Amino acid sequence: MKFEDMINTIQLGDCYELIKDIPDNSIDLIIIDPPYEFSTLSGQGIRSIRNVFDEIEEQKLNVGIDNKLFNELKRVMKEFNIYIWCNKTMIPKLIKYFVFENNCLMDIISWHKTNAMPLCGGTYMPDTEFCLYFKKNRKLNTNYDTAKTHYELPINIDDKKKYRHPTIKPLNIIKNFIINSSNENDIILDCFCGSGTTCIAAKELNRRFIGMEINGKYYKIAVDRLNGILANGQTTIFTDFDKVG
Numbered sequence: 667m668k669f670e671d672m673i674n675t676i677q678l679g680d681c682y683e684l685i686k687d688i689p690d691n692s693i694d695l696i697i698i699d700p701p702y703e704f705s706t707l708s709g710q711g712i713r714s715i716r717n718v719f720d721e722i723e724e725q726k727l728n729v730g731i732d733n734k735l736f737n738e739l740k741r742v743m744k745e746f747n748i749y750i751w752c753n754k755t756m757i758p759k760l761i762k763y764f765v766f767e768n769n770c771l772m773d774i775i776s777w778h779k780t781n782a783m784p785l786c787g788g789t790y791m792p793d794t795e796f797c798l799y800f801k802k803n804r805k806l807n808t809n810y811d812t813a814k815t816h817y818e819l820p821i822n823i824d825d826k827k828k829y830r831h832p833t834i835k836p837l838n839i840i841k842n843f844i845i846n847s848s849n850e851n852d853i854i855l856d857c858f859c860g861s862g863t864t865c866i867a868a869k870e871l872n873r874r875f876i877g878m879e880i881n882g883k884y885y886k887i888a889v890d891r892l893n894g895i896l897a898n899g900q901t902t903i904f905t906d907f908d909k910v911g
């Protein structure tokens with residue numbers, strides 16, 4: 667597919683293949699939220715948690731990211747400018763590639779979930795998600811509201827209900843990343859776009875975007891979301907958006 671035709675759309679497919687159609691040095695900012703690496707066995711006995719974990723397993727949302735994508739992300743970026751959501755297990759391999767092998771500067775942003783799942787049998791609770799930011803040669807557009815590196819927020823249950831994605835991220839955190847690390851009309855890539863949170867944030871902030879999603883159900887949710895339609899078919903306030911597909 668031609669690069670121009672991907673802009674302001676969500677592509678249905680495997681990002682490891684789709685990214686090959688993106689030219690070198692063409693993307694201003696990448697924000698990705700790949701599947702996290704973790705075992706879903708620990709929630710076995712608790713029914714409500716088991717249901718969430720069953721969906722996560724079924725949709726392969728716990729398989730992590732393959733290192734071979736890193737070189738492709740590097741190839742398409744004009745300069746290193748990338749946010750990667752992750753859990754603690756994934757942090758060492760991200761730091762190895764971006765900091766040790768590619769000399770990026772790094773920030774660690776954390777989201778402490780104040781209503782996290784009560785899983786604490788012999789371990790620390792999985793109550794914090796991380797987003798690692800790697801950059802080179804870049805000054806941020808931060809202001810006092812957007813510069814913070816720690817968010818204390820409950821799990822966004824309303825968004826999960828509205829858009830029926832089990833790992834949907836808070837829109838406002840992603841908007842802050844975009845304000846800090848891009849300018850109007852820049853092109854933002856999210857290769858694991860899920861319910862389309864990054865694409866919505868980009869659209870609302872007058873940036874261009876390319877989303878990619880492998881799962882047909884989540885792809886439809888994301889496209890509908892951009893077109894102002896909730897997962898239950900109701901219309902939202904975003905009815906003035908251009909139709910995307």
Ligand SMILES: C[S@@+](CC[C@H](N)C(=O)[O-])C[C@H]1O[C@@H](n2cnc3c(N)ncnc32)[C@H](O)[C@@H]1O
Nearest residue numbers: 680681699833834835858860861863879880881
């Ligand atoms: C953690 S979720 C992203 C959630 C998203 N940030 C949101 O707010 O809705 C990861 C998404 O990546 C998708 N995915 C997994 N492997 C993929 C691949 N190879 N190519 C494209 N999408 C993929 C999954 O189906 C899932 O929807």
